[in-house]
Amino acid sequence: MTTSVRIDTPRDPSQPGHALLEVENLHVEFRTRDGVAKAVNGVSYELRAGKTLAILGESGSGKSVSAQAVMGILDSPPGFITEGQIRFDGRDLLTMPEKELRQIRGERISMVFQDALSALNPVYTVGWQIAEMFRVHRGTSRKDGMIKAAELMDRVQIPAAKSRVKDYPHEFSGGMRQRIMVAIAIALDPDVLIADEPTTALDVTVQAQIMALFADLLRDSNTGLILITHDLGVVADVADEIAVMYAGRIVEHAPVADIYARPAHPYTQGLLASIPRVDRKGQNLYAINGLPPTLTRIPKGCSFNPRCDRVQDNCRVDEPPLFDIDSTRASACHYWEDVLAETAPSASSAQSAGTVQGDSRG
């Protein structure tokens, strides 16, 4: 079934640079007792083969929900996709029959979960769980599945993989468990890999190891990665593009270098300023004032307006569309030109951007 799709589509997904996954005007809402929480409000992005898109945002910005919508694991009810399209290989996943979806999930779109301990089944060995991918999707025998599981565990750099395939999840450390999650996700060499905060539950050194593993595994492959995170440090090395989300919308979308050097949205600017810097020891840390909006009552106009330093009257009335800055980047701020001008590529800002990236590596 999936092969016929590949032939039918004029575009070849294996070609680098081609849009594999297109999310268009996605709206997701949660109908709760306290009212309708609009978690995702018109998100659009596309992921190209072999590229990494980082979706950045704080808790409740809708970044995880948009990924869940793509995987079709939205908790429904109360979650509902009210508008939009999610196209994979040109076909809308939202209208696709469940049976075809199952063939795409795991095989062509795969996912790494945040907390590997709870995402691995405690009653089965890790080898069994990795091999399950092969058995279910490829009909591999149990024995061959276990051999492949050991190979994969080796690939994700688990020491003594062969002797550990028959160990249970609780016998591994957090970092090793996350490696096993990654092994399961990449088992069938998917076209799209979604990593939902893959390093949040880990400590800093292990975070770096896992991100290095992602970079390693994806370097020579055509797999597109969607990396969901709230950690600016995590994405700097791995991502090609960054989409910053706020209150269910993408507020800025740019190549990774641009966003660190010259943010074009006050929110991104604030986020970058909040990163602790080595050269400013002993001073108070910068913080964006206020709290993110309650999703049941998103402010009128620009959703960031109550917290914005440069707020103007029209920000409270007109919702800014995503303005194209150039062919690669966009910002949802009425005054993006001013923001950009403020962070013009002078010597000092380039240097500070370097510091940010340097920090994130450490």
Added chain:
Amino acid sequence: MPDRSAPSDSPDAPSNSQASQKSQTSETRSGQGVTTQQSGIRPTGDFATPILPAAAPARDIRDTSDAGDISGSTGKPRSLFTDALYDLRRKPLFIIPLAVILFLAIVAIFPSLFTSVDPRFCQLSDAAKGPIKGHIFGFDRQGCDTFSRTVHGTRASLEVGLLVTVGAVLLGAAVGALAGFYGGLVDSVLSRVTDVFFALPLLLGAIVFLSNFQKRTVFVVAFALIVLGWTQIARIMRGSVIGVKDADYVLAARALGAKDSRLLFRHVLPNAIAPVIVVATISLGIFIVAEATLSYLGIGLPPTTVSWGGDINNATAALRTTPRILLIPAGALSITVLSFILLGEAVREALDPRLR
């Protein structure tokens, strides 16, 4: 662990502090001191077996160091059930009932190993006679050998108990799992059906049902008890499945392309079955009692089938003159039921992580 056992020690505390109040003036402090000292000692006695959650991190430390040694893999992998088995092996409250049950199983399968007397060879001339050589427990009111009848009656009791438990678990687990897993309308319908059956009393229902049957074999009696006895299992299964189905690993399996049947059978059920096993073990004893009660009332197994309940029924008329005839099968029944209940209790303790 020490702070956990402290509350269980608190009943001892008043008496201790009272004692110290008499001897010493600093009453509260010394009283607390005694309590903490005790609770410090208690765990080592009660939990002499290594506690696994504490043992697991020891291996994890090795992992974080990323050392590629194979030496760590000497320990056998452990799951919930292997953990439980490890705990149970050292518990007398598990070993003794298990030994009794195994012994009863052997008696049930090979009764002739234990007695060569035919339980159906009865001479009225021997009626209610006391123990003589070759007939250690004497004879019942019909002149049948009491010991032989008790030995041969084991089979009927265990057969009914096992059949009913297996049947009730299959039916109850199926209904409960479907209701819990799918929720919504399926859950509403199945739960109401469960409630209807739950409202029927086990014994009264069985009496009404069985009175319609002329030929009451073990299977008919078992069927009646299954139909009326599966509801508790269903309720527990449903609750357990609801608790497990939203776990991340179920979501992860769905996200990676597993169908409902795989999610339910491979990912949800193995994680949700433990409470059902526990309840099943305990209910086995209850079902044996139910069978005996029905046979006692004359509506269970027919008189031609040797069973404890039937024999107890026959013996009641002579309770005041020769209580021995009643006490032998009744004692066998009590020991069997007690063994299953103790076994279930021990299994429950081993499988419930909160009790560790």
